[in-house]
Amino acid sequence: xxxxxxxxxxxxxxxxxxxxxxxxxxxxxxxxxxxxxxxxxxxxxxxxxxxxxxxxxxxxxxxxxxxxxxxxxxxxxxxxxxxxxxxxxxxxxxxxxxxxxxxxxxxxxxxxxxxxxxxxxxxxxxxxxxxxxxxxxxxxxxxxxxxxxxxxxxxxxxxxxxxxxxxxxxxxxxxxxxxxxxxxxxxxxxxxxxxx
Numbered sequence: 001x002x003x004x005x006x007x008x009x010x011x012x013x014x015x016x017x018x019x020x021x022x023x024x025x026x027x028x029x030x031x032x033x034x035x036x037x038x039x040x041x042x043x044x045x046x047x048x049x050x051x052x053x054x055x056x057x058x059x060x061x062x063x064x065x066x067x068x069x070x071x072x073x074x075x076x077x078x079x080x081x082x083x084x085x086x087x088x089x090x091x092x093x094x095x096x097x098x099x100x101x102x103x104x105x106x107x108x109x110x111x112x113x114x115x116x117x118x119x120x121x122x123x124x125x126x127x128x129x130x131x132x133x134x135x136x137x138x139x140x141x142x143x144x145x146x147x148x149x150x151x152x153x154x155x156x157x158x159x160x161x162x163x164x165x166x167x168x169x170x171x172x173x174x175x176x177x178x179x180x181x182x183x184x185x186x187x188x189x190x191x192x193x194x195x196x
Contacts, residue, residue: 002175004032004066009107017097021105031106034176037062040115050125059115059148060157067153068179071108112156112176114149129194136194144186154183 008022008029022029040059045052123139149156158178 002034003030004034004064004109005030007103007105009105012094012096014094017095018100019103019105019107025103032064032066032109034063034065036060052123054121055117056119057115057117061113063112063176064109065112065151065153065156065158065176065178067108067110068177069153071102071104110151112151114147114151114156116147116157117145119143120145132196133194134196139191141189144184153178154181157184
């Protein structure tokens with residue numbers, strides 16, 4: 001379900017600078033699967049006297065992502081229009097032709113496996129303070145503290161509601177499509193809970 005069905009990219013032609021495809025791009029192949037094979041979730045709580053540390057981590061393994069931004073930024077033809085290109089394209093020893101067409105293919109499909117520290121909270125249970133504040137609890141929380149992945153895009157945890165061509169896709173998520181979105185923010189919260 002929802003597998004990537006497109007041209008199979010074989011590399012760049014050294015003499016022409018054009019993309020090479022299996023069967024000259026005339027045949028489409030199943031070249032990736034956006035559905036993870038394994039979902040991960042870990043929640044741990046450690047307590048020592050009045051201190052408590054709670055960690056929430058999750059991830060997914062075995063899914064592929066179609067990196068639309070890489071497709072747009074790898075194309076060397078953008079230089080002619082005053083646009084940016086990827087440094088990877090610029091440093092590639094095989095120089096891509098300005099006339100190489102921008103075609104969807106397995107060139108832009110990559111592993112989307114990841115593991116994220118979603119939430120880490122350290123709290124101190126101060127108890128009753130000054131006979132006025134009862135059950136006082138002081139805490140600091142960090143969200144999205146780290147991400148372990150080999151994915152080159154902004155964030156492997158992505159599903160776009162917009163089609164690759166910018167058209168609205170009737171609000172049906174395009175599973176595994178990394179289209180421009182704001183990456184997940186890292187936030188820190190300091191708080192104080194008590195009752196009177």
